[in-house]
Amino acid sequence: MSLPSRPGADLLAIEEAAHEFLSHEYGFTRRRADLQDNGRHDRTLWHRFAELGWLGLSLPEDRGGAGGGPAESWMLLQQLGAHLVLEPYLSSVAICGWSLVAYGRADVRDRLLPELAAGRAQLALAHDEPGRDHPDAPSAVATPQNGGWRVHGHKAVVLGAPTADHLLVSATCDNQRVVLLIRADEAAVTIRPYRLIDGRKAGEVRISGARVGPDELVAIGADADTLLEVSRLAGALGCVAESVGVMKAALAATADHLRARRQFGQPLAAFQALRHRVADMHIACEEADALGWRATQAFGAADPTERFLAIAAAKSQVGDMARKVCEEAVQLHGAIAITDEFPVGHYLKRAVVNERLFGNSELWTQRFTETAFGWI
Template sequence: MDFNFSEEQQLLVDTVQRYVRDEYSFEARRDILKSPAGWSREKWQALAGLGLTALNVPEEHGGLGSGPVETMLVMNALGEGLVVEPFLPAAVMTPVLLTRIDDKAAAEQLLPDVASGERIVIVAHQEPQTRGEINHVATRAEKTSSGYVLDGVKNVILGGGAADELLVSARTAGRVGDTDGISIFRVDPKAAGVTVKDYGTIDGQRAADIELKKVAVPASSLVGAEGKAFAAIEAAHDQALSALCAEAVGIMKAVNATTLDYTKNRKQFGQPIARFQVLQHRMADMFLHSEQARSMSYLAAIRCVDSDAGERRRALSAAKAIVGQAGRFIAQQAVQLHGGMGMTEELMVSHYFKRLTAIDLTLGDADFHTQQFIAASNAA
């Protein structure tokens, strides 16, 4: 299989890496984290100016019409810089869901603004008991004469506090755990009955818990056919898994480079500790883990849109499990090689450690996806 990138793809990589290197330094990121919002609208507009928010938006709606491979390349570069703006939820999950849900009116109204970066639209799907099972939707949408009334709780919604508009999943029919009966509704985060609790997560990202108490929405807020949103949610979820794996690979690359540089400069017994054979073995193992994770990330990007559901599930779960294990190993080794300094806020390696830990836990951890892989293999 040819893993060489096209000239356009390489140009995309170079552009994002240059932006991260020149505009998203460790100090700049620290200042953003200290700001009241915890992320920067200015940086978001800069990403939009590079065309990144348009990456997954179809051309007919003002986007670039790119796919998972281009998203993988962008996430690699954003991972190296630990960019905290809500790229994954707003520029990957949302346009994929709106493209797959087959609602021309919603796509025409939302996707051009998503592509331009003018509006941040966030999918609010995860709930307290989801635990990686995306068909676990307990939030209810009761039909009324004028529309629907939503009741439920969504939690740890990535980028939820930055949302100009929410795409909320709710059950219009069936029981919790059914794939049928799940619908998507457009909800104003400032609407009566909606409470958004925004907070920072351990890795410097932002998330929100969203409570909906008898939130009345008009019938026009329904996106797509009633009760038929699961396939679109699954598509957004699968491409988000691929993107997360890619981000982790970018972080691993940065961790390995940072650790190698540190061991070349840190001296013990009159010589750089990089000369100690036992530490060379550790760094070789870190490199091997990162290369294996990279290969699985490529597989995830290729397979995340596979029409064969079983093949897609096996590839994505295998990738997420292996990337999670590799990230944990590399991060732990990096901190040990840095010594006590590796745990301090002043060193980037501690921030890499936290983000890799969070990525493993996002959308199902390594253990969960190992079980998913087994289940998908048994069903084949």
């Protein structure tokens, strides 16, 4: 069944509740304090997310979730973006959770999804490799051994890796792709943590002979191929949702600033040239929201081409839109916007990172035209 052309009252209630909670419990001062923590991530807020039902919002009811879908997460992700939340919801729930629901082995889903929904586990997808984004044939190798595998490989820019309990690792085994579950604290796994420019945690992952049992097989062959493609689409859609939230927050902050700041005896909002620039920002926000909502509708489509084209269209456009809106917000605020103590510059950083994650706008435009028109 298709979703309505605009979110209904139940979805708007999720957005309002998330905004209310994050405004009170995750202010900009709290976020700045979290950025100073370079050790193990404090999971207090993550556990609150679980108590609120956010972690299981789009997971099946029979595995501890609320039985929702991408539409519910779309509303939540917008607010996580708008409040610049650092928690790994995108990497753990939207990417790994959705992929496991759709294509992971049933016994792995039965073990992991209830833990994820309850806030007892965080997951990260380790697929991209140095110089190879979303490789068709991972250079990481899984060698069959005693009914299981021994894995060697190097993964790059693994979003959420420093705080993850489990890694979903892609590898090549006998000329086909496999996805294996490996504990992040395994002795054979080394994670070099760092922060992206927007403050979120990522890491370089080296796997040196990790032993993986047969029960840790997530997907193999065609199922692994589909799971990895869906994970990329989920990541792209999640970035679009966050970017739309960032755009709206930047627009609201700019409008408030122009109403409050006075020059030549009147508010800046009284100047027609500035009002036109804010109007252009508003139009971009509406266009991005419409593209993203259409992609959300298509995520569960039976036709994989329809799903791909809708998400590719959104990812190819919204990243640039978000960057331009946030750049305009910086310009209209002036020098204060680029200080670390002011959120507007951080909106721009989040927009820039989201545009790059899971493929930039240029790559998704190319993939869209190749699929839609057969252009190479």
